[in-house]
Amino acid sequence: MAGAALAVAGAAVTVGLSLPQDDGGDAANAATARQDAVAPAGRIEAAPAEGEKGVGRDPLTDAETARAERLAEAADGLRMNARDAEGDRGPQHLSTNLTEADPDLSAAAAAQRRADVVLYDYRTDSVVTRTVNLDTGKVEDTATDQGVQPPPSQDELKQAAQLLIADPLGAGLKSDYKDATDKPLTTAGQLQLSGMVFRKETVADVPSDLAACGRHRCLRIVAKVKNGPWIDTRALVVDLSDRTVGRLS
Template sequence: MRALARRHLGKLVTGVALAVAGAAVAVGVSLPDDAGAAGDAAKAAAAERDAVAPEGTVEAAPEEGEKGVGRDPLTDAEIDRAERLAVAGGNLRRNALDVEGDRGPEHLSTNLTETDPRLSGTAAAQRRADVVYYDYKSDAVVTKTVNLDTGKVEDTSTDHGVQPPPGKDELTEAAQLLIGDRLGAGLRADYKDATGKKLTGPDQLELSGMVFRKGTVANVPADLAACGTHRCLRVITKVKSGPWIDTRALVVDLSDRTVGRLS
């Protein structure tokens, strides 16, 4: 792992050197010639012509409305309303747990609901949103379909063994667990090699990641056997404005808050 980090650093340094060289070439090209005052005057006139604004008026983008039309993406106002309505009634807010173990479900996404071919007329034209949560208490994906025209939750589905892409807070929590775990020693060492500083939290890294699916691996260690039922992530880490650090062999089980390594 540490060798990989140093190899990336070498590429980074090389890239900086090339950028400096390119800048030097650009400066050389832009140097004035020896045509004298007449040449300078001609260049100034040309620059003035180029600086003239094109005809027409550029208008600012219109403000986003409170409500979209048809299949327009959800507006910010619609997203906020859908998420409030989704947890306003029922026991989801009281009974579910988020990724940190606090009361309330972990929000994953809010998207425009797919068109239902069984609906027609006014019902078909109404705007709906699917608000997706993960409940860490029951290891279940909960989807609330909210009718934004009526303000009602029209449908609630609960699925086990379904693993949507991770949310930002989940990636942050997974990285925090990885940094603090004994299996994160290589990550901490690589970060120190790259920056000269101690890695203490996820805010020092650029994060991305994916759900770990057991079917993609030939030999799954016993401590990762529950993944699929549990919420398990592979976290991709990068030093901010720096190299990638290879953590692909490490899997974080967010449901039981442990870290495992793939062979």
């Protein structure tokens, strides 16, 4: 499995979203991202009870997912040293998926259950991808990349929306929400959110305050009043790395 997608790890994953008409429909789902891991590291933990494990190519169980994430974050002190989107201790979780089958493994090794855990460290603006062997409790491979921007997690979208609500550039969002609901917008939980990573190469004129996007984690959000209309926020970009908001011309 090591090195199977190193070329992918060197390129950002693009997620496209279109703003639908006000018909109550959902925004397009963000694509998932996966980068294969390359350098061995890890720790051992006792295997879980058989009832908590999937079989073969079954999707990961909730117990397997939680265990994989715990092991991935604990290895090499990442949980203590990394920072999430809110600046709290520990990495930001992006995704956890069953590892693709590796035809180079023996039958016995291939039968073991593995998970790829993708994390983001806001302290170093790095994507950390770890392959966890769920049978042995060992982190078998690790890849750390900068300049790679997988699609955002729901937690990141909520954090971006909260920063936008608190910023002067969010005045239009709050005004539109008030017009639609006759209530003030104070928290991201009042909105239905989707979004994408902002890629500055797709814009002709990038404002100076968004020049670090790509190296920084920058998001564009699409906001919808719950059970109500869409609010167009596509001109606004939230830099989660330095917790600022910019506007595209």
